[in-house]
Amino acid sequence: MGVRKLLLRIVLICTPFALVFGVVVVVDPYNYFNWCHLVPDEVKLKNLNHDGRTMAFSNLMWKMKEYRRAAVPNVLIGDSRLSYFDLPHLEEVTGAEWYNFGVPGGNHRTAADVFGFIDSIAAPKRVWLQVSFRNMAMGQDYDLYSEPFAVEGTPGLYVSNRRVLAATALALKAQWSPESVRYDELAADHWQQVIAKETAAAANFKIDTAFYPRLQAIADKCKEQGTELVFIEWPGYRTLQAIRSRAGLDALREQYHERMSAIARYIDMDVPDNSFSADSSNYRDPLHLTVVAQRKLIDAVMAR
């Protein structure tokens, strides 16, 4: 009698949870199971960049799963500056298949983690790793990777993860009531906000040298397995370069340049007094390039 009562109550308690898990499986916002497409992929893809809070997890989650399903030999790794990257153009000019592992909000730690993930699936042929002096700052070693990585490998975590639940709700909302979903839009003074933020960051900048061994480890691994590794520094708008100079960081930047060059092939495009950085039409904001500008860089650097 007692056993039956206990089992009934356990079933009673578990039922709502089972229902929630079922909804996640059916909606599947990151194509984890990839067998039910009740919500189309275009909606899911748009939702990856729904807002600044969820972008990092969503992009990593989607990309890790997608990459595991179909790994390609050439990868780009970096942060939000690889968003809006014209991958088809790169593939056209290089004649090779590429995967864009740009993670909004990503840092060098994320890059190292993502490289480890890619390498655990198959040794890549070419890795273009977008590095950045500003990402060498103390405090830029926050972890974006552990959670999506754990979820990616465990279906039980996927159906119960609260970010996945939120993405499920968003996917349903975007599918059935798209007008009610608000996506982050750039504020009117976004350009100025970035300048202010970067000025504050430069004033408090202290370099975290712990990133060097991490990048060195990537370089060693690539060398060992014959992977071509290139560090690429995207050009920031000239105001950012001036901010860096005013904060007295030029000497440190120069040392950084030397260290990076010693680790791997390093293409530093963030040099002062160049015409590209002086042209504001190349930028969505002082940090991020437009698609057209990125195409120019692809033609100038990556197509060679």
Add this chain to the structure above:
Amino acid sequence: MIFNSIQFLVFFVLVTTLYYVLPYRYRWPMLLAASCWFYMAFVPVYILILAFTIGVDYAAGILIEGTTGKTRKRWLIGSIVANVGVLAIFKYYGFLTDNWEGLMHSFGFVGYSVPDLGIILPIGLSFHTFQSLSYTIEVYRGNQKAERHLGIFSLYVMFYPQLVAGPIERPNNLLRQLHLEFDFDYKTVASGLRLMAWGFFKKLVIADRVSAMVNHVYDNPEAHNGPALILATFFFAIQIYCDFSGYSDIALGTARVLGIDLMRNFRTPYSSTNISEFWRRWHISLSSWFRDYVYISLGGNRVVKWRWYYNLMITFLLSGLWHGANWTYIIWGGLHGFYLVFAVVTADARGKLGAALGLGRAPWLNMALQTMTTFVLVCFAWIFFRADTVGNAWYVATHLFTNPVGFFTSDALSFWSPLLGAAANEMYVALLGIAIMEVVQHMHARRPMTLRLEAWSPMKRYTVYMGIIAFVVFLGSYYHTAQFIYFQF
């Protein structure tokens, strides 16, 4: 196999089902086999160490009981030497040789080195060694009859719910119960499941969430200043309590589902008003072990004063060493010993000061001050427990008050979270979890939660159950720390 894993969930359901399905006579072999399986999920070959401990202490118990005088004592010493020997080899060898090498190098023998045995510390070694030792000591003292049933004795040492991190049971509690026959009882099983759910809440919602914040600071303390160091130390105090008491709740709950009552390991230790009380509420099974078998054996407080202080210091230094083969643990134990000696030495002066300040007229204020002081002292000692090296601990201890700007702002939470490398919502969930835990503990202290829950309407009761499970399932932290802190001891 760790408690917070799917494997354990499956294991638990299978073992519990088998336990109640099988006739009584087959239960102990099944539980023993399950315990072996549970332990062998870590490093299978280390089951041989357990077999050695069980063999030695099983034989020692019978031999001690059958003899008197010096021979009896010799068998006890033999048992102690064998058990401590295992600990010395597997837990302290590396520490001893490292320090010996360091000493030799300082005397100029630069190339001197002792071979590294490459030993991985067997999980929970200190726990089952102490549990087994308590058996031979109790038999020696005449408080316990020697166990003749090797299977039951093996199960006493290996009982899976408390095998790897306690509570360190005594034979008069656990061994006795292993001989009893228990029928399925809804109330007992439900109470065990509730306790398990509460343990998972503490471990997964709070401990594992704040562990990432603590690690962020303690992995590289020199990159942080006062506010971050204080917050990380405070959160470590919360983490270690929720981690270990959460583990203990799961262990107690798991055993209770099988009809076995294990000893309680925690009684809201951070509510203690002095360090002595803290140790009566924190890791009770270990502190009472040291009290009964070390402190009292040394003479306790029934000796001249200097000897009393010595006994306190020795007991706590050993307690520190029990936790780990590192100077940080020894200093942590020494600090607690010092606190206790200091409390004894200054008892009169503190009493007079309290009277002069009129604290006697405001007992609540007095108690609040004492509780806060005790908590701060305990937190300070945790610095040494948590830091990886003495150098790091020293850095933290000496930089707690550097750059305190912004610590208590109106927007403190958004100031705190980046200091600990966490998103603000992680901090909110952690603080919400801590608040829920505090409320439940406060309610439990006034009236046991089991009685309260039974008095509530089914709707209210099930809302609470589902709320706790929802917290564990949806807000549990499953991707930072999986291991329980005390597994390493």
